[in-house]
Amino acid sequence: MNPMQEIRSVQVTRYVTPLREGGSLPAIAEADDGFLYALKFRGAGQGVKALVAEFIGGEVARELKLKVPELVYAHLDEAFGRTEGDEEIQDLLKASRGLNLALHYLSGAITFDPAVTKVEPMMASIIVWMDAFLTNMDRTARNTNMLMWHNELWLIDHGACLYFHHNWESWPVQMKSAFPLIKDHVLLQEASLLKEADEFCKSLLTQQKLHEIVNLLPMEWLQYEEAQGDPEAAREVYLQFLSWRLKNSFTFLKTALDARAAGI
Structure with a gap:
């Protein structure tokens, strides 16, 4: 690994x-x-x-x-x-x-335009899966948060992910969200391999990897009042949130599959 x-x-x-x-x-x-x-x-x-x-x-x-x-x-x-x-x-x-x-900074990059550039199905499916996993509401046709740089697709601006933390006490409920907002995802209709993407993502994004990512968060960012200023308590909430969603990805995968079928 x-x-x-x-x-x-x-x-x-x-x-x-x-x-x-x-x-x-x-x-x-x-x-x-x-x-x-x-x-x-x-x-x-x-x-x-x-x-x-x-x-x-x-x-x-x-x-x-x-x-x-x-x-x-x-x-x-x-x-x-x-x-x-x-x-x-x-x-x-x-x-x-x-x-x-x-x-x-990607100098010279241009904003991704779905009318100009088509994303191949597996990549689109991985991006849709990831955004549903992270509850990212901000990758729509209005605001794609993707750039084209040297003819490659780059993802930017994930600040709207994990929005449960703006209402901290709601995390146990939001953790189990089916994330209906995925219906507005800019790449949903290109994401024809969602089941395959689910298997691929879960093969890479292991519990150990989640633990490593969360452990890299600086302590001074995590001194939330809602967690009594305890960075490790805040860190544990993020880890539990992500771990549950990874293990139970069928929750949001079904929502994405149903939303895609309804839009075809």
């Missing part, structure tokens, strides 16, 4: 430009390794929970052999952003001091 990819850490050195299309005010920023990143801020509206969702979603996608920009831990020190002229951005930077999350 292959070990998890190591998550690098970078120091953010320059705020380049905001990515206004993102609801959480992400930005293009440069780091001390000389690369540009799409930077997701802990001080944005949904806070560190959006970073947790982004991290888990991205690493699950990587385990399923899907293309995702490299995720890195991105540090902002106290001096960063003092010269920023935009007051809203300066407030965001001040609120985001410490550990944030960034994705390697």
